[in-house]
Amino acid sequence: MKITSLALSLLLLATTALRAQTPAPAVKPAAPAVVMPPQPPDVPAEKYGKDGKINPGFIASHEKFVSIAKEGKAQLVFLGDSITAGWAGSGKEVWAKAFGEYTPANFGIGGDRTQHVLWRIQNGELEVIKPKAAVLMIGTNNSGSDTVEGIAKGVTAIVETIRAKQPQAKILLLAIFPRGDKPTGKLGAANDKLKQVNAIISKLDDGKNVFFLDIGGKFPQPDGALTKEIMPDFLHLSAAGYQIWADAIGPKLVELMK
Numbered sequence: 373m374k375i376t377s378l379a380l381s382l383l384l385l386a387t388t389a390l391r392a393q394t395p396a397p398a399v400k401p402a403a404p405a406v407v408m409p410p411q412p413p414d415v416p417a418e419k420y421g422k423d424g425k426i427n428p429g430f431i432a433s434h435e436k437f438v439s440i441a442k443e444g445k446a447q448l449v450f451l452g453d454s455i456t457a458g459w460a461g462s463g464k465e466v467w468a469k470a471f472g473e474y475t476p477a478n479f480g481i482g483g484d485r486t487q488h489v490l491w492r493i494q495n496g497e498l499e500v501i502k503p504k505a506a507v508l509m510i511g512t513n514n515s516g517s518d519t520v521e522g523i524a525k526g527v528t529a530i531v532e533t534i535r536a537k538q539p540q541a542k543i544l545l546l547a548i549f550p551r552g553d554k555p556t557g558k559l560g561a562a563n564d565k566l567k568q569v570n571a572i573i574s575k576l577d578d579g580k581n582v583f584f585l586d587i588g589g590k591f592p593q594p595d596g597a598l599t600k601e602i603m604p605d606f607l608h609l610s611a612a613g614y615q616i617w618a619d620a621i622g623p624k625l626v627e628l629m630k
Contacts, residue, residue, distance in 0.1 A: 413518045413526030416491035419483065430481060430488070437479045438496035446477035448629065449498075449506045449541075451489055451530070453513055455549060455608055456480025463614030470618035474629055477501075485513045486526025490533060498537040505628040506534055507621065509546035511569055512607070515562050523565075524572035531576055542628040544621060545576060547586035552598035552606030559596055583628070587620040 411417040419430040440446065448471060450456050457480035459467045467476070479497055481488070489510050508530060514523045527545075534543055547570040553560040570586060577584035591613065592598055598606045602613040609617065 411487050413486045413514050413522045414529045416494050417487040419488050433481045434492050440477050441497050441501040444500045446475050447504045448474035448476040449503045450478050452480045452509045453484040454482035457482050462611045466614040466618050490530050493533050503541050505542045507544045511548045515565050520568040523569045527573045543582045545584045550588045557598040557606045590616050
């Protein structure tokens with residue numbers, strides 16, 4: 373059966389009209405970029421992920437620490453970031469031998485900045501528990517975005533909060549550890565900033581309740597570089613690095629834990 377040109381034209385017109393009446397599929401708008409508000413280093417803040425939501429690992433660790441605090445057993449508390457958290461990893465054996473007699477608690481969370489530790493201790497990690505001493509080392513994760521003065525204010529706020537919540541506890545405030553540039557391990561610009569922070573927070577030492585101790589010089593080598601044997605990534609410690617840390621603070625802890 374032949375289709376006349378008139379019939380073909382009518383068919384094409386009908387098809388075109390039908391297509392015109394069919395709505396185009398909706399285009400889903402792109403999700404707006406998550407813009408996180410600034411987190412000043414001396415203002416308590418929870419840790420957020422790139423999706424704008426509170427970091428679940430941060431909250432899980434915090435809740436675990438709150439539970440440990442509520443048990444009220446620990447007499448020695450360590451507060452800090454991943455370097456402190458590493459006592460439970462490569463520093464595990466050193467931790468047990470060096471601090472086991474003190475019933476210690478490790479409240480370190482990877483990636484934490486001063487504002488995160490400040491939020492944690494204002495939200496349960498220093499409740500019920502009555503430690504004799506607290507070891508604090510925090511601030512290296514602030515070094516990339518915050519000023520020297522800002523980081524020092526953050527550390528100061530943490531020390532003041534510990535004093536307010538745990539007036540009986542002696543605070544061993546450690547200078548922020550050195551960090552090396554990759555791939556050489558040389559101490560670069562970031563380390564210069566940390567030295568300035570340490571100079572400021574050293575003044576928090578009052579000889580009675582807060583004691584500042586800089587053990588950073590025990591990590592670098594004579595040529596001014598860090599080694600992978602002590603700091604595999606020129607920031608975090610190996611077992612040998614944790615042994616250096618334990619040996620360096622051991623005598624002072626004996627005094628503070630009386």
